[in-house]
Amino acid sequence: MDNTTRFGVSLPGDLLEEFDRKIKDKMYANRSEAIRDLIRDFLVREKWEGSSHDVYGSLTLIYDHEIRGISDKLTGIQHHDHTHIVSTMHIHLDQQNCMEMMAIKGKASDVKKIADRLISTKGVKHGKLVMTAL
Ligand code: NI
Incomplete structure (x- = not known):
């Protein structure tokens, strides 16, 4: 990926702990991979909701x-x-x-x-x- 942007996220510690546990269960290699999937899923959902396509x-x-x-x-x-x-x-x-x-x-x-x-x-x-x- 040549156009990758890095950004920081602030989260409560317990939320991040739970997230880390979950993404380990789901066998994601790292947080970035999991967050990318969540963002894509969110964008796809936004796209189809209310879409006439x-x-x-x-x-x-x-x-x-x-x-x-x-x-x-x-x-x-x-x-x-x-x-x-x-x-x-x-x-x-x-x-x-x-x-x-x-x-x-x-x-x-x-x-x-x-x-x-x-x-x-x-x-x-x-x-x-x-x-x-x-
Ligand atoms: Ni049957």
Whole structure:
């Protein structure tokens, strides 16, 4: 990096200690590397929030397929929003649990809305949306 700028940051000691512990867990080589990632993540988020450009989301859902009607309900939502759902991968985790991973494309507000609808479906145990923009 030829245009690197160094800057100092003042932080309470305990906050820095916790940060150092966390970035060690996440296997960052150093603080600079971790802070660069945090800044990029912040800027990407700022960019897509309120943007009219397309963003890309990956949504992971965990659910119990033995709950009556849940598979149909989740498939129904995906068909309803088929213009935004790029791809879906289904993994049978064990006798009971399924994982579904979806690639969603569209305006940030639309991607969020679709993800919220899927995550809030009764029987979904866990759901997480990660959004990114080019
Ligand atoms: Ni399954």
